[in-house]
Amino acid sequence: MSDASLNNTSKTDLGRREFIGNGAKLAAGVSLAPGVMLYGVAHARPADQAVTDDVRWGMLIDTNKCAKGCDACVTGCQQENGWGPQSGNETKSNEYQAAQWIRKVDLRNTSTGSVHSLPMLCQHCEHPPCVDVCPTGASMKRADGIVLVDKHICIGCRYCMMACPYKARSFIHEPIVNPRTHAPRGMGTVESCTLCVHKLDAGEGTTACAEACNSAGHQAILVGDLKDPNSEIAKKVASVATTQVRADLGLNTGVRYRGI
Amino acid sequence: MKKTLFTQIEGGKGFYALLATLAAVILIGMFAVYQMEHNGHWITGMNNQIVWGMPHIFAIFLIVAASGALNVASIGSVFSKKIYKPLAPLSALLAIALLIGGLAILVLDLGRPDRLIIAMTYYNFKSIFAWNIILYNGFIALVAVYLWTMMEKRMNRYTTIAGYAAFIWRLILTTGTGSIFGFLVAREGYDAAIMAPMFILMSFSFGLAFFMLVLMKTYKWTGRPLGDVILRRLKNLLAIFVAGVLYFVVTMYITNLYATEHHGVVSFILRDGGIYPILMWGGYLLLGTLIPLALLFHPATAMCRKAMTAASWLVILGGFSLLYVIIIGGQAYPLNLFPGYEVISSFEGDVGSGFYAYTPTLNEILLGFAGIAIALAMTAVAVNALRFLPESLADEEVDPHAKG
Numbered sequence A: 001m002s003d004a005s006l007n008n009t010s011k012t013d014l015g016r017r018e019f020i021g022n023g024a025k026l027a028a029g030v031s032l033a034p035g036v037m038l039y040g041v042a043h044a045r046p047a048d049q050a051v052t053d054d055v056r057w058g059m060l061i062d063t064n065k066c067a068k069g070c071d072a073c074v075t076g077c078q079q080e081n082g083w084g085p086q087s088g089n090e091t092k093s094n095e096y097q098a099a100q101w102i103r104k105v106d107l108r109n110t111s112t113g114s115v116h117s118l119p120m121l122c123q124h125c126e127h128p129p130c131v132d133v134c135p136t137g138a139s140m141k142r143a144d145g146i147v148l149v150d151k152h153i154c155i156g157c158r159y160c161m162m163a164c165p166y167k168a169r170s171f172i173h174e175p176i177v178n179p180r181t182h183a184p185r186g187m188g189t190v191e192s193c194t195l196c197v198h199k200l201d202a203g204e205g206t207t208a209c210a211e212a213c214n215s216a217g218h219q220a221i222l223v224g225d226l227k228d229p230n231s232e233i234a235k236k237v238a239s240v241a242t243t244q245v246r247a248d249l250g251l252n253t254g255v256r257y258r259g260i
Numbered sequence B: 001m002k003k004t005l006f007t008q009i010e011g012g013k014g015f016y017a018l019l020a021t022l023a024a025v026i027l028i029g030m031f032a033v034y035q036m037e038h039n040g041h042w043i044t045g046m047n048n049q050i051v052w053g054m055p056h057i058f059a060i061f062l063i064v065a066a067s068g069a070l071n072v073a074s075i076g077s078v079f080s081k082k083i084y085k086p087l088a089p090l091s092a093l094l095a096i097a098l099l100i101g102g103l104a105i106l107v108l109d110l111g112r113p114d115r116l117i118i119a120m121t122y123y124n125f126k127s128i129f130a131w132n133i134i135l136y137n138g139f140i141a142l143v144a145v146y147l148w149t150m151m152e153k154r155m156n157r158y159t160t161i162a163g164y165a166a167f168i169w170r171l172i173l174t175t176g177t178g179s180i181f182g183f184l185v186a187r188e189g190y191d192a193a194i195m196a197p198m199f200i201l202m203s204f205s206f207g208l209a210f211f212m213l214v215l216m217k218t219y220k221w222t223g224r225p226l227g228d229v230i231l232r233r234l235k236n237l238l239a240i241f242v243a244g245v246l247y248f249v250v251t252m253y254i255t256n257l258y259a260t261e262h263h264g265v266v267s268f269i270l271r272d273g274g275i276y277p278i279l280m281w282g283g284y285l286l287l288g289t290l291i292p293l294a295l296l297f298h299p300a301t302a303m304c305r306k307a308m309t310a311a312s313w314l315v316i317l318g319g320f321s322l323l324y325v326i327i328i329g330g331q332a333y334p335l336n337l338f339p340g341y342e343v344i345s346s347f348e349g350d351v352g353s354g355f356y357a358y359t360p361t362l363n364e365i366l367l368g369f370a371g372i373a374i375a376l377a378m379t380a381v382a383v384n385a386l387r388f389l390p391e392s393l394a395d396e397e398v399d400p401h402a403k404g
């Protein structure tokens, strides 16, 4: 199923799509550029400016380009956010206890036998189950679509981990040394992919995993604003068939896949 | 019907020995908590796949049993069955004590128990979990008021209304507890509307089994008479509740069998899942259901106190087995992220087509027992300090010919 049609089920995106759709109908044959001007946003968000829903950050993962056996995105994320073996952290936790913000999964199509490789991470849902269940509101979704855990309010009940359909969250099972300032990991709280919110807020427009994937020469991860029709990601999503994992749950994920 | 005389129990040697034992269990549990909070949860068997473990089984058992323990009082006040009225104060007391014991476990297992105040002040009203926090606090307050109306003569006329309020609240509370699991859309093991009513029946059964044990033991230890009339009523009720839980469990799995997409999880729980089928068939069905039913109904054992005690213990054991299967089994069954695909390899922490393993550690179990000990210690101190228990529950006292 194409993602453009899936998007139409989501209220937030609906107004915008409709607008563009109707606009396109009205001005048949005219490029979308004027619409883009209307919604153009400066990508670097000054610290004093509120996060707005003019933007919906998203990620498109092309499993045709993602290489089996490559885990550049995983190590890239580990270095950026201070988790994984290299960080010197979670030395006592076993493999099921240690953090896993992003993981590589290999799949085989049971009917065709085709093999696909892809990274799995927080899908930054528009309707995130983790946010719904969190008793304190520590799990939250920013207006621009990024799903985060407020490390200062999280009580470590792990209900969000029970609720997450993607097993994208980790609980910190032991004390953390030298956390990064932008990723204040702390024992007893839950964490997950932040979509490198610190990089996006700084106007870098990309994430550590995407950068690492590019450096490894695969270009499988594309990050951008799904609401900006002129962005590369929006154009791709509008033109090629993409999928949401467990689209049946109706969560309208911000992370989309191509090729599965 | 004679006026029931309520008195405190004596604080003799046996009483203090009991308190000392319970205190020791609590202390050991607190040491386990210290270990878990100091080192982190890596010293437990819980992990990022099995995020709720043994502490949650104890906690949910106690919370569920708490609302069930109130039943005896409810039958007395709400359904005006006079024979149960002398038991109402103990029933309400146990309800509060069990709930506090269960909540203590939940809180002490948090990653950040020191942030309890946040849990009490920041509410996400969309969260069924947050609603449960409100329901639990309300339950304690309401049952406390109910107790007060029973124990304070001037307030007696409000007992019925307080009893009604507590009864309705408890039904909502157990529904809320069941819904914690019912709402997890993505987890196949939990995706069932039947979860909430099943939890209500489970609370009736576990709560009454716990109540009967406490009642029989207390009357035995304090040498107070406890007649067959009241026990016959209670054990018949217990049998009905045990059968009721069985009905819901069977219904849940049969309806799941109609949905092809659930076949995997059902055969996992009932056949292939290793520990889970053992607990389901052996722990829950045989030990926790069929044998207690036989003990409670068979003419040879029906009125034997030892058999009643054994049946109550077995119902509790079966309850733990069932909750283990529901809570841990539901997490051990892998989420199906990619229908039509087979996961052939995955980096650590994701076992693909296999099942997630969980081995509880001693720390978790010690914390669970501490929760039970907290509930029992509270009960013991209360019946020693205040007049909770009738001097006598002998047959002529409870008057079998009174209506009800």
Ligand code: SF4
Pocket (backbone or CB within 6 Å): A133, A134, A135, A136, A137, A138, A139, A149, A153, A154, A155, A156, A157, A158, A159, A160, A161, A189, A190
């Ligand atoms: S673990 Fe933290 S973020 Fe998750 S539901 Fe509990 S309080 Fe919320």
